[in-house]
Amino acid sequence: MAAKPQPIDDAKAKEFLGRIARQDEAAFETIYKAFSRRVFAYALYMLKEPDRAEEVLVDTMHEVWRNAARFRGDSLFSTWLIGIARNKALLVHRGRRADELHDDLDEVAETEVDELAPEGFAELAAKQRREGVQACMQKLSQEHRECLQLVFYQGCSLADVAHLQGVPENTVKTRLYHARQRIKNCLRLLIEREGADSGASS
Amino acid sequence: MSIRLSELLPWYVNGTLKDEEREWVDRCLAADAGARAELEWHRELQSSIAQSVSEVAPDLGLARTLRHIRADRPTLGDRIRSWLGGAGLGPVVALARPIAVIAAVSLIGVQSVSIYVLTRHADDAQQIRALRALPADEGPLLRVNFAPDAREADIRLLLSAVEGSLAGGPGQLGDYYVRVPAGTENAAASRLKHERIVAAVEVVAGLPDAY
Numbered sequence: 001m002a003a004k005p006q007p008i009d010d011a012k013a014k015e016f017l018g019r020i021a022r023q024d025e026a027a028f029e030t031i032y033k034a035f036s037r038r039v040f041a042y043a044l045y046m047l048k049e050p051d052r053a054e055e056v057l058v059d060t061m062h063e064v065w066r067n068a069a070r071f072r073g074d075s076l077f078s079t080w081l082i083g084i085a086r087n088k089a090l091l092v093h094r095g096r097r098a099d100e101l102h103d104d105l106d107e108v109a110e111t112e113v114d115e116l117a118p119e120g121f122a123e124l125a126a127k128q129r130r131e132g133v134q135a136c137m138q139k140l141s142q143e144h145r146e147c148l149q150l151v152f153y154q155g156c157s158l159a160d161v162a163h164l165q166g167v168p169e170n171t172v173k174t175r176l177y178h179a180r181q182r183i184k185n186c187l188r189l190l191i192e193r194e195g196a197d198s199g200a201s202s
Numbered sequence: 203m204s205i206r207l208s209e210l211l212p213w214y215v216n217g218t219l220k221d222e223e224r225e226w227v228d229r230c231l232a233a234d235a236g237a238r239a240e241l242e243w244h245r246e247l248q249s250s251i252a253q254s255v256s257e258v259a260p261d262l263g264l265a266r267t268l269r270h271i272r273a274d275r276p277t278l279g280d281r282i283r284s285w286l287g288g289a290g291l292g293p294v295v296a297l298a299r300p301i302a303v304i305a306a307v308s309l310i311g312v313q314s315v316s317i318y319v320l321t322r323h324a325d326d327a328q329q330i331r332a333l334r335a336l337p338a339d340e341g342p343l344l345r346v347n348f349a350p351d352a353r354e355a356d357i358r359l360l361l362s363a364v365e366g367s368l369a370g371g372p373g374q375l376g377d378y379y380v381r382v383p384a385g386t387e388n389a390a391a392s393r394l395k396h397e398r399i400v401a402a403v404e405v406v407a408g409l410p411d412a413y
Contacts, residue, residue, distance in 0.1 A: 005260045044255075054263050058266050062270045065267075130253045148247075149251070152216060
């Protein structure tokens, strides 16, 4: 595994983008290494397949190279980048066969909880938390999964998420509310299942 | 816990709240243990999502992307053609193709007549000499290969520094043939070979047969 690249703040990223617009490959490589994990993570959440996620990463970065001069600087560089990745991922998603789609929801995540109770993590050990969240995220619809990813991993603002998903801010709030509800419910069911399993084995 | 607090907590956790909203959330958290527990849940969710992201090499797919980028780049020939077009020489470039066709047809015609004359009047050397086609570009010329990253502006400057003009190229191997004032070929070649954008330079007798 290559050394972890230094994070790049928005001002620096925009400076590098200016150099990329002048065909500077070294600047491009710096940006690539600094943001590849974020783009890959986003694409993987959207598509669930590493090969396709890598494809989206390559296409997205290629687009950055070609369109660096067109970036107006109105948004954060990372928001612009994720916007490109989103379009690429949607193209891949739409290109899938129909029977590959709509496995997003199942009965575990569909059941609503009555209220936003803050349980769900304390009972789980760290590894189980990570795996639990991963498993529960996979059960969400694409919009909900993307919403959680954009907020909690990409660090996007409400306005940015609304812009990226192409919906009003209130819709983002609603999606986020339901996504959290379903994650909580899913985690609760996991804990109950764990309890039942350990009760049966004792 | 209020709906407003519930709506704001995700943005509080990811650090994108405006100052006044952040202060409002801080006040709620200070006053409400349930709100603090909810905040803790959001932080755990954030951390779990971050940990669930696969570790990938930062240069994953980089080599492939660079290949795409380099494949997009215009070739040196494209750049020179574009430069010739931009320098008002577009009509010359446009004319070059039909002229080349006419020249090729003429050459075939001349050669056919020559063969005819040779077979009919093998001893009439004077007639043959009269029909011999003169090469379009008598040498010597410089055969130059430019570096792949050479820009047409740099090439233009370089050619003008040796008072050179393009006589032919690029060939399949990227050869360009440059005409310089008679008698300055060796000096021009010595000068060009030290330039960063010149990969190779050689004085040659003239354009190869393919031209």
